[in-house]
Amino acid sequence: MNHDMDLLLLVVAVALVTFLTRAAPFLFFSRLQHSKLLVYLGDQLPSAVMIILVAYCLKSVSFNSGNYGLPELSSLLVVVLVHIWRRNFFLSVGCGSLICIFLLNF
Amino acid sequence: MSNTKNLSRIAPLTLPVAFGYFPLGIVFGLLCTQNNLEWWWPSLIGLLVYAGAAQFMTIGLISLGASFSEILSSVLFLNLRHFFYGLSFLNKINLRSFGGIYRVFSLTDETYSLLTSSTELGGDQKLAFWVSLLNHVYWVLACSLGGIIGNLVKTEIKGLDFILTAMFAALAVEQIIRIRNYIYPVFALAISVFSLVMFPQQVLQIALVGTTAFIIFHSRSSLYES
Numbered sequence: 001m002n003h004d005m006d007l008l009l010l011v012v013a014v015a016l017v018t019f020l021t022r023a024a025p026f027l028f029f030s031r032l033q034h035s036k037l038l039v040y041l042g043d044q045l046p047s048a049v050m051i052i053l054v055a056y057c058l059k060s061v062s063f064n065s066g067n068y069g070l071p072e073l074s075s076l077l078v079v080v081l082v083h084i085w086r087r088n089f090f091l092s093v094g095c096g097s098l099i100c101i102f103l104l105n106f
Numbered sequence: 107m108s109n110t111k112n113l114s115r116i117a118p119l120t121l122p123v124a125f126g127y128f129p130l131g132i133v134f135g136l137l138c139t140q141n142n143l144e145w146w147w148p149s150l151i152g153l154l155v156y157a158g159a160a161q162f163m164t165i166g167l168i169s170l171g172a173s174f175s176e177i178l179s180s181v182l183f184l185n186l187r188h189f190f191y192g193l194s195f196l197n198k199i200n201l202r203s204f205g206g207i208y209r210v211f212s213l214t215d216e217t218y219s220l221l222t223s224s225t226e227l228g229g230d231q232k233l234a235f236w237v238s239l240l241n242h243v244y245w246v247l248a249c250s251l252g253g254i255i256g257n258l259v260k261t262e263i264k265g266l267d268f269i270l271t272a273m274f275a276a277l278a279v280e281q282i283i284r285i286r287n288y289i290y291p292v293f294a295l296a297i298s299v300f301s302l303v304m305f306p307q308q309v310l311q312i313a314l315v316g317t318t319a320f321i322i323f324h325s326r327s328s329l330y331e332s
């Protein structure tokens with residue numbers, strides 16, 4: 001029961017945060033627009049943040065034993081190359097994921 | 107025009123979104139059950155959150171043992187790009203109606219692309235509402251299906267959580283191509299690797315705060331020039 005309540009609380013919080021970021025332009029437009037720094041950060045941060053998140057996702061991968069992280073790293077390379085080539089999320093994420101899943105399960 | 111006529115007109119237009127949502131949503135449902143969630147959690151999450159990347163991220167971070175605040179701050183940073191989507195619709199959505207609020211709530215990457223690719227859809231409040239609703243329905247159905255299948259078929263598939271990593275990598279490429287600025291991504295990579303090696307428990311905090319501080323200080327002079 002406790003675990004379920006915790007999870008529900010988290011889901012509601014995540015839902016609110018997501019809704020807030022979608023509603024932000026409508027709610028705070030004037031204030032946001034007038035801060036050069038905020039606009040600049042909002043524009044430049046996402047690229048850096050995505051990279052940080054990729055690194056974070058890989059933190060549980062063992063790079064000095066087992067598969068040495070090769071399935072993940074090579075699949076990541078595929079994702080990056082395919083996305084530069086086609087700029088299609090479903091294609092790049094799909095190809096890279098299928099390769100990684102294949103490498104890890106067989 | 108009646109609602110059924112509206113629906114039948116726009117339904118075919120939403121098919122590409124359905125094709126993308128179904129595999130992704132089903133995988134999300136599978137991932138949830140793999141993390142020992144009951145079959146109805148993916149449906150609920152898909153209904154309330156309605157954000158693929160954020161949903162995958164939340165489940166991924168939960169399985170990595172992240173804390174409540176780590177997950178929330180990551181989702182916040184992840185969804186920053188949505189700020190720009192709203193700018194295109196500022197004058198076209200009436201926030202004083204339920205329809206308007208729902209349209210803002212359901213403004214996903216795919217709905218955004220669909221509505222901005224057609225002037226007819228983007229401008230018509232009613233049509234845009236039905237498009238947004240249909241896409242949401244596809245998503246909830248897909249997540250539910252994944253949850254149900256995952257509960258029936260109990261084999262574990264390794265590497266499903268890599269989908270999240272792949273998603274971030276694709277988003278990173280997309281953002282870097284958009285801003286054509288490599289200093290911050292390179293710094294972010296350096297500080298992430300550093301934190302991973304030295305302080306693996308605080309990777310997110312150190313890397314996020316450090317990168318934000320770097321951007322602020324690096325751009326200080328040029329931002330206040332004019």
